[in-house]
Amino acid sequence: MNKRSPHHAYLVRVHKIIDLSPNLRRLVLHSAELAEYPHQFNGAHIKIFLAPPGQTTPQLPQFSGHGFNWAEPDNKPIVRTYTIRDYDAKACTISIDFVKHGDSGPASAFAEQAQLGDVLGISSPGGPNPMLKTAARYLFAGDITALPAIESLLAGIQPYASGDVVLLLPQAEDLPATLSLPAGIRLHTFYGDLSQIPALVKLVSTFTPLACDDFAWVAGEAALVKPLRELLRTQWQLPSQRHYAVPYWRQGENEESYHEARHKFIEK
Numbered sequence: 001m002n003k004r005s006p007h008h009a010y011l012v013r014v015h016k017i018i019d020l021s022p023n024l025r026r027l028v029l030h031s032a033e034l035a036e037y038p039h040q041f042n043g044a045h046i047k048i049f050l051a052p053p054g055q056t057t058p059q060l061p062q063f064s065g066h067g068f069n070w071a072e073p074d075n076k077p078i079v080r081t082y083t084i085r086d087y088d089a090k091a092c093t094i095s096i097d098f099v100k101h102g103d104s105g106p107a108s109a110f111a112e113q114a115q116l117g118d119v120l121g122i123s124s125p126g127g128p129n130p131m132l133k134t135a136a137r138y139l140f141a142g143d144i145t146a147l148p149a150i151e152s153l154l155a156g157i158q159p160y161a162s163g164d165v166v167l168l169l170p171q172a173e174d175l176p177a178t179l180s181l182p183a184g185i186r187l188h189t190f191y192g193d194l195s196q197i198p199a200l201v202k203l204v205s206t207f208t209p210l211a212c213d214d215f216a217w218v219a220g221e222a223a224l225v226k227p228l229r230e231l232l233r234t235q236w237q238l239p240s241q242r243h244y245a246v247p248y249w250r251q252g253e254n255e256e257s258y259h260e261a262r263h264k265f266i267e268k
Helices: 034-038 106-112 147-154 194-203 222-237 255-267
Strands: 009-021 024-030 045-050 062-063 067-069 078-088 093-099 117-124 137-143 162-171 184-191 215-221 243-248
Touching: 009 093, 009 147, 024 106, 034 162, 045 106, 062 162, 078 106, 078 147, 078 255, 093 106, 117 215, 137 147, 137 184, 137 194, 137 222, 147 162, 162 194, 194 222, 243 255
Parallel strands: 137 162, 137 215, 162 184, 215 243
Antiparallel strands: 009 024, 009 117, 024 093, 045 078, 045 117, 062 067, 078 093
């Protein structure tokens, strides 16, 4: 049987709904087509496609070297970026963890109102391949939006690795009870809102600088990512290929309004 192109979109249905914590809900998505999903590494991001208001099934894009092509440009779905938390080829499922913001965003609203059988679209995975670089020492830092990726990446880390995981979460109940760390990885947690960012950055700045064969992974709100990337690049002189620092979101903006600024930041 021929494998489909790695650049593809899939219609999937909500198969399970799991409330992980006060601020996180997991949707387990199913389609028989996911048996051939081109998942290769943990931490990959995907696009999700949500039907516009009044519709139940989103239009799926065709892929080109310049992004998405739409057969009906006036009927495009709502597009958001998320991280694969888990992929199960045997069960033909993909799990995505959503931060619960109520109705303030279309993706969080979909997740909070989801019913079994609801339909959405997902893209094939993207991002650096692999996302996690081999290293003796690591730094992972992020807010609750980065937590699913950090958990996924930690599942593939070497048992002898050392380093630090630094998390900013809304409340203590959002820290996963199942979070498993190698003995050499230290966990640091901050609880509350974005006002905790300066304290988090100050803590990271006290760590022994990473060396050129170490690896850092940082994601979350822009005000958290920007100073940490500056620390990694300027003070620690960490080569660009030895760190990933991407702002997932910026307070007060949605994905459309922040898209251009986000890409300019990444490309610097």
